[in-house]
Amino acid sequence: GLFGGRTAERRLEIMKDSHIGSFGTLALLLVSLAAWSALSALIRTGQAVPAVLAASALSRAPMAAIMAALPPARREGLSASSGQPGLATALMAVVLGVGLALAIGGRDALLALPAVLVISGLLTVSAARRIGGQTGDILGASQQLAFAATLAVFA
Numbered sequence: 001g002l003f004g005g006r007t008a009e010r011r012l013e014i015m016k017d018s019h020i021g022s023f024g025t026l027a028l029l030l031v032s033l034a035a036w037s038a039l040s041a042l043i044r045t046g047q048a049v050p051a052v053l054a055a056s057a058l059s060r061a062p063m064a065a066i067m068a069a070l071p072p073a074r075r076e077g078l079s080a081s082s083g084q085p086g087l088a089t090a091l092m093a094v095v096l097g098v099g100l101a102l103a104i105g106g107r108d109a110l111l112a113l114p115a116v117l118v119i120s121g122l123l124t125v126s127a128a129r130r131i132g133g134q135t136g137d138i139l140g141a142s143q144q145l146a147f148a149a150t151l152a153v154f155a
Contacts, residue, residue: 001137002130011130012073015137027141031148038151047154054105055150058112061097062120062142064090066134069124073133105154112153116146 001015003023014021020028042048068090072080085093101109120142127138 002126008073008131012135015131015135016074016077031144035144035148035151038148038155041155042151050104051108051151051154054101054109055112055147055154057097057104058101058109058116058150059097059143059146061094061101062116062123062146063139064093064097066120066124066127066139066142070128070134070138071132073127073131073135073138078136079134079139101150108154109150112150115149115153119145119149 001011001024004014004021005011039048039052042051064085067079067082068085068087071084072082074080098109098113101112105112123138123142123145124134127134131138
């Protein structure tokens with residue numbers, strides 16, 4: 001949705017549409033293939049379980065940070081009705097996600113942090129510039145991208 005349409009309004013309209021377009025299909029395919037490839041390698045080495053658990057915890061942290069950093073892009077919808085968490089709440093969620101990932105994944109989770117920060121940061125900046133805030137699609141994308149990146153680092 002971020003790369004379709006010429007205006008923020010049109011991009012939000014595309015994101016709200018339940019039909020998936022070519023950009024959405026391509027994004028889902030690439031992220032799924034990246035995660036699957038990393039998971040396949042981790043299964044062969046016997047490291048899949050801790051990697052998936054650590055990636056699951058770490059990939060949720062950016063969602064709280066993005067919700068706190070960006071206002072909802074729409075006045076209606078789930079994101080708008082959920083509201084923005086305060087800084088303390090978002091920080092607690094991030095610390096919990098990162099802490100669990102580090103406890104489960106150790107050094108590999110620590111190595112995944114820069115990748116998650118870069119991906120989430122780029123997505124946050126892009127969402128702010130292209131649609132003026134965050135939506136559920138943006139939050140979901142941040143989780144999926146962080147999950148795939150974390151698995152790749154573990155692999």
